[in-house]
Amino acid sequence: MAEEKANRKKQAEGDEPRRAQRTTSNVFAFFNQTQIQEFKEAFSMIDADRDGFIGIEDLREIHLSLGRQPSDEELNKMLSECPGQLNFTSFLTLFGEKMHGTDPENTLRQAFEQFDPARVGKLPEEYIKDLLQNMGDNFKEDEIRQVWKEAPISGGVFDYDAFVTLIKRGNQEELAA
Template sequence: MDVNRDGFIDVSDLKAIHNDLGRNPSDKDLNEMLKECPGQLNFTAFLTLFGEKMHGTDSETTFRQAFEQFDPEKKGKLSEEYVKDLLLNVGDQFKEEEIRQVWKEAKPHGGLFDYDAFVTLVKRGPQDEMAQ
C-alpha cells in the first residue's frame, strides 16, 4: 500500500491501490481525493477517505460475508491474534506498522476484533461507526 514506505499515502500509492481493485482513476481525481485530507494521508485517514470513495465496490454485506468465512459461528468478532496472523500471512500481507494502524481504528477489545464495526468504519467513516 505504501509503495515508498514513508508512512504516508501519496498519489502513486493511491493509483496502485485503485489499479489493484481494477479501477483506473485519473491523476486529477486522485489529487482531488488527497486534497480532502488535512495534511499528509496516513493509513488511518486513508481508511476513512477510501471508504467514502468506494462507490460501486462491494457492499457492506459482501464485505461482512468475507469476514464471516473466518467466523463459522457468525459472532461478528474474531480473535485479535487470528486476524493479525491472517493480515501477516494471507493475500496481500500487511507489515507490523500497517497492523498497528488498523488496530488504532479497529480498537480490538478483550482480545477480539469486531469486524462488524470495522466494516462500518471502512464503508461509512468513523462517525457512523461511533453512532452504532
C-alpha cells in the same frame, strides 16, 4: 405496471417488510456539489414515473428510449444491486462504491464470515493479525499497527461488524456528536 406502483406505494407507506436500510450516510461527502447535481439529473431522467424510486418499469423506459429491449431478468438483476428500494441516496451510494473502489457492506462482512463459522461478528485479535501477515497480500508490522489504531478491538477480540461499519460509514460516534 399498476401492480408495481401499488407495491411501491405499500413500501412507501411502511406496509412492505423489505425496505432500503436507513443509515446515517456520508455518501454525499464522496462527491462535490456539481457531481451531486449531475447524479440528481440522471436519477430524474431514469425515474420516468417521478415517484422518487427507480423500478423495473423506469429501467425499461430508459432502455427503450435508447433503442434497447432488455428482458425482465436483466432489469431485475440491475435492481438487485441495491438492497431495498432504489431512491436517490441509494443511487448515489451505488455510484460512490463503484467510483471509490470499495465493496458493499454485505460483501465485506461475508469476507470476514469466511473465518467466523459461528457468524458472531467477532474474531480473536491474534487470529486476524496472523491472517493479515500470512495470507494474500501480507501486511507488515507497521501496516497492522496503522489498522489497529482505528480497529474496534476490545479484550483481544476484533469486532468485524463494527469495523465494516467504520470502513463504509465512518466513525458513527463522531457523526452522532
